[in-house]
Amino acid sequence: xxxxxxxxxxxxxxxxxxxxxxxxxxxxxxxxxxxxxxxxxxxxxxxxxxxxxxxxxxxxxxxxxxxxxxxxxxxxxxxxxxxxxxxxxxxxxxxxxxxxxxxxxxxxxxxxxxxxxxxxxxxxxxxxxxxxxxxxxxxxxxxxxxxxxxxxxxxxxxxxxxxxxxxxxxxxxxxxxxxxxxxxxxx
Amino acid sequence: xxxxxxxxxxxxxxxxxxxxxxxxxxxxxxxxxxxxxxxxxxxxxxxxxxxxxxxxxxxxxxxxxxxxxxxxxxxxxxxxxxxxxxxxxxxxxxxxxxxxxxxxxxxxxxxxxxxxxxxxxxxxxxxxxxxxxxxxxxxxxxxxxxxxxxxxxxxxxxxxxxxxxxxxxxxxxxxxxxxxxxxxxxxxxxxxxxxxxxxxxxxxxxxxxxxxxxxxxxxxxxxxxxxxxxxxxxxxxxxxxxxxxxxxxxxxxxxxxxxxxxxxxxxxxxxxxxxxxxxxxxxxxxxxxxxxxxxxxxxxxxxxxxxxxxxxxxxxxxxxxxxxxxxxxxxxxxxxxxxxxxxxxxxxxxxxxxxxxxxxxxxxxxxxxxxxxxxxxxxxxxxxxxxxxxxxxxxxxxxxxxxxxxxxxxxxxxxxxxxxxxxxxxxxxxxxxxxxxxx
Numbered sequence: 001x002x003x004x005x006x007x008x009x010x011x012x013x014x015x016x017x018x019x020x021x022x023x024x025x026x027x028x029x030x031x032x033x034x035x036x037x038x039x040x041x042x043x044x045x046x047x048x049x050x051x052x053x054x055x056x057x058x059x060x061x062x063x064x065x066x067x068x069x070x071x072x073x074x075x076x077x078x079x080x081x082x083x084x085x086x087x088x089x090x091x092x093x094x095x096x097x098x099x100x101x102x103x104x105x106x107x108x109x110x111x112x113x114x115x116x117x118x119x120x121x122x123x124x125x126x127x128x129x130x131x132x133x134x135x136x137x138x139x140x141x142x143x144x145x146x147x148x149x150x151x152x153x154x155x156x157x158x159x160x161x162x163x164x165x166x167x168x169x170x171x172x173x174x175x176x177x178x179x180x181x182x183x184x185x186x187x
Numbered sequence: 188x189x190x191x192x193x194x195x196x197x198x199x200x201x202x203x204x205x206x207x208x209x210x211x212x213x214x215x216x217x218x219x220x221x222x223x224x225x226x227x228x229x230x231x232x233x234x235x236x237x238x239x240x241x242x243x244x245x246x247x248x249x250x251x252x253x254x255x256x257x258x259x260x261x262x263x264x265x266x267x268x269x270x271x272x273x274x275x276x277x278x279x280x281x282x283x284x285x286x287x288x289x290x291x292x293x294x295x296x297x298x299x300x301x302x303x304x305x306x307x308x309x310x311x312x313x314x315x316x317x318x319x320x321x322x323x324x325x326x327x328x329x330x331x332x333x334x335x336x337x338x339x340x341x342x343x344x345x346x347x348x349x350x351x352x353x354x355x356x357x358x359x360x361x362x363x364x365x366x367x368x369x370x371x372x373x374x375x376x377x378x379x380x381x382x383x384x385x386x387x388x389x390x391x392x393x394x395x396x397x398x399x400x401x402x403x404x405x406x407x408x409x410x411x412x413x414x415x416x417x418x419x420x421x422x423x424x425x426x427x428x429x430x431x432x433x434x435x436x437x438x439x440x441x442x443x444x445x446x447x448x449x450x451x452x453x454x455x456x457x458x459x460x461x462x463x464x465x466x467x468x469x470x471x472x473x474x475x476x477x478x479x480x481x482x483x484x485x486x487x488x489x490x491x492x493x494x495x496x497x498x499x500x501x502x503x504x505x506x507x508x509x510x511x512x513x514x515x516x517x518x519x520x521x522x523x524x525x526x527x528x529x530x531x532x533x534x535x536x537x538x539x540x541x542x543x544x545x546x547x548x549x550x551x552x553x554x555x556x557x558x559x560x561x562x563x564x565x566x567x568x569x570x571x572x573x574x575x576x577x578x579x580x581x582x583x584x585x586x587x588x589x590x591x592x593x594x595x596x597x598x599x600x601x602x603x604x605x606x607x608x609x610x611x612x613x614x615x616x617x618x619x620x621x622x623x624x625x626x
Binding site for chain 1: 282283284285286291322323324325326327361362363365366379380382383384399441442444448449450478482516522527530531534538540620624625626
């Protein structure tokens with residue numbers, strides 16, 4: 001069974017956002033890639049084929065677009081794909097040390113998944129939360145900000161216990177929603 | 188203080204507008220927006236008409252807040268009229284310049300302000316359809332925008348014949364997926380069309396042939412939100428803030444080791460000192476340089492002279508840098524400038540789209556390799572000159588501005604901090620990474 005077979009209503013909604021022309025339909029490519037990525041954790045060659053046939057293009061075209069962006073994964077990821085911002089402000093705030101801690105703690109590198117299937121990791125470029133550095137994003141969820149060592153370990157622990165991201169209590173002054181001003185964080 | 192233009196956030200005449208509701212409970216809902224006078228500016232814009240809106244925005248002196256600073260009203264006036272074609276207004280919400288995070292809270296906490304701004308732009312350029320291209324990682328902002336658009340449709344603020352005015356406007360949100368180049372307007376259009384986000388040849392400019400070949404204008408989130416207040420309060424109100432050629436207010440962002448990093452809405456012409464000390468609380472450790480407007484802007488040394496420089500397009504440019512997005516990054520004295528530039532170069536190398544040779548080979552290949560060589564202590568005499576030679580070969584020779592953006596910070600660092608590069612190269616030492624701030 002195809003991934004989109006039971007998602008025809010969703011597809012119709014997506015197509016309705018763009019012009020009703022072949023070029024217009026093509027614009028649905030990114031939303032479709034994202035949907036597969038969200039639901040399956042990666043976009044397999046079979047899914048790329050399926051998207052191509054729905055949009056009337058080739059799997060090579062789909063792969064070409066896919067490989068352009070950081071979010072779409074060509075290899076399977078863990079249930080929690082941890083993306084660590086590595087750009088300047090986060091680097092100043094300790095993103096490299098955070099990354100090393102993750103590698104140590106989980107025993108994996110980019111492209112690998114922990115044996116329990118829970119975690120995979122990726123360094124990404126600027127996430128646009130420079131004032132709450134260092135910043136981490138799990139899957140497609142809102143950011144985890146001001147990720148100190150204690151907060152990182154609480155985060156991993158909570159995820160291992162199967163808690164939803166927003167249920168995990170993070171130590172420190174800030175909760176999950178960190179303000180537009182870092183003062184409340186004390187980071 | 189009480190006469191003359193407003194150039195300080197401490198001037199009693201200055202009031203926050205763009206961010207006035209950010210952080211308040213429920214501020215992203217339609218009810219909240221309506222209760223605070225929302226959707227009045229669009230009524231005025233529809234009544235006064237297209238030409239009035241363009242003139243008013245021109246008169247206000249608003250310049251694009253995405254980084255390039257191109258006058259918004261002038262950009263709108265480039266759009267052809269009565270073509271019979273579908274015109275598009277596209278909001279650039281890709282916000283991918285490192286150091287920038289102002290648009291995020293505009294969308295998270297005041298999405299209706301942006302929707303209203305897009306509708307006003309729609310009036311100005313005869314666009315009945317708009318797209319917000321939002322960077323894929325901004326999940327909360329996306330959720331809030333989609334919810335706001337749904338509310339606006341349900342209550343007649345979007346769709347056919349909005350508020351009974353005869354004006355129709357449809358608005359959609361398109362999510363990116365992690366690519367810096369999508370902030371370049373023609374690359375953004377390709378991305379929206381489901382293609383690889385390579386920039387397009389200009390001309391034709393988007394106003395002639397943009398999204399799906401139709402007349403299109405692309406504006407930044409902050410620019411569009413500013414327009415709401417310009418229409419509501421008039422061009423003279425906006426122009427009463429700022430300096431001679433840099434009018435209005437702007438969202439400045441502070442990151443790095445400061446007491447209160449974050450977003451601060453201030454008049455243009457406010458000094459770095461006021462932003463970094465009075466608002467951001469001052470540094471928490473010695474700073475050696477600031478990047479004034481996002482990572483592509485040349486770093487400036489942490490001196491009294493720079494701190495007293497007003498933040499406007501002209502004054503910062505006179506000091507050899509750029510206002511950019513207004514994202515100020517403080518680089519601590521304990522971090523080697525070579526290390527900082529290594530990071531920034533790696534960023535641009537990763538984000539190069541690969542379309543043109545100077546950027547693909549020059550930035551992603553040569554510059555990144557040389558920084559790895561110097562940064563890991565394998566530098567040799569002549570490497571600093573080699574780096575300069577690379578900058579000469581790349582800058583101004585690439586297809587779009589990304590390669591320039593990669594060169595400017597390195598050139599600025601070589602101008603002010605050359606000795607740090609020379610020391611590393613001559614001693615063959617790797618960059619030091621002492622004193623982690625992480626714990």
